[in-house]
Amino acid sequence: MSASPILEVEELSLAAGSKTLVSGVGFSLDRGESLGLVGESGSGKSLTLRAILGLLPRGVEQVGGTIKSEVRAAMIFQDPRKSLDPLCPVVRQVEEVVYYRQQVSRKAARTIALELLEMLGLPDSLKQTDRYPSQLSGGQCQRIVIAIALACKPGILLCDEPTTALDVTVQQQILATITRLQQELDFAMVFVTHNLAIAATLCSKLCVMKQGSIVEHGDALSLLQHPQHPYTQMLIDSVLPLPELEGSASV
Numbered sequence: 001m002s003a004s005p006i007l008e009v010e011e012l013s014l015a016a017g018s019k020t021l022v023s024g025v026g027f028s029l030d031r032g033e034s035l036g037l038v039g040e041s042g043s044g045k046s047l048t049l050r051a052i053l054g055l056l057p058r059g060v061e062q063v064g065g066t067i068k069s070e071v072r073a074a075m076i077f078q079d080p081r082k083s084l085d086p087l088c089p090v091v092r093q094v095e096e097v098v099y100y101r102q103q104v105s106r107k108a109a110r111t112i113a114l115e116l117l118e119m120l121g122l123p124d125s126l127k128q129t130d131r132y133p134s135q136l137s138g139g140q141c142q143r144i145v146i147a148i149a150l151a152c153k154p155g156i157l158l159c160d161e162p163t164t165a166l167d168v169t170v171q172q173q174i175l176a177t178i179t180r181l182q183q184e185l186d187f188a189m190v191f192v193t194h195n196l197a198i199a200a201t202l203c204s205k206l207c208v209m210k211q212g213s214i215v216e217h218g219d220a221l222s223l224l225q226h227p228q229h230p231y232t233q234m235l236i237d238s239v240l241p242l243p244e245l246e247g248s249a250s251v
């Protein structure tokens, strides 16, 4: 257990010109801890992640607050295909990141890349025959993207709705993989999602964002059980129950 947080975001404000997009956002994260950022579309979740990564989009500036972190952050985006170079075979892409980020020999980079593929549960056939992103499924592409993120040896993994573009069964497999890897590698995680169930399953802490600000934060389960803010309550109420389970006896 580390004594001090590995990430501290205080009073973060972001703007595009005169328009404030994120206002006074703050939270902290300990080693190995997971924090979920939930909220409506356009509430500033992705921009907050990008600010932590130090990669704000053109035209958006940090106009207030501080982000303190002593560890490396890596990010996984929503659409895995857009994160990969379509003209470069995938194992080669993992290898390149290992080579440059871990500063090892080409041979060692290849070995580490293959180990990462194995860790991510990618097919063995990729070891023999590398393939382009267009030749892999969406789920396989996202596993490659995660391998690339892990090749950076991050202390914090920033996940921007990493499963939204995938079908539900693949979604579950990817989430299980991320959970397993977090336990194995002990990285902290900030996980952006619209899905409260996913956030509560993966994260011990939640921040609910609305219109660029955090309206409620706290321990995930107690926040869902005893929401204080009407917007949090509305998010909970908007989770659709499965029709066949509605009204059935408690399980």
Ligand SMILES: Nc1ncnc2c1ncn2[C@@H]1O[C@H](COP(=O)(O)OP(=O)(O)OP(=O)(O)O)[C@@H](O)[C@H]1O
Pocket: 016, 021, 039, 040, 041, 042, 043, 044, 045, 046, 047, 048, 057, 058, 059, 060
């Ligand atoms: N490059 C940009 N220039 C100007 N405004 C931007 C830019 N990128 C995002 N915004 C605006 O900033 C606000 C927050 O955007 P952000 O992408 O962080 O929202 P979000 O909560 O992640 O939404 P979603 O869940 O739909 O991804 C939105 O109003 C968006 O239109």
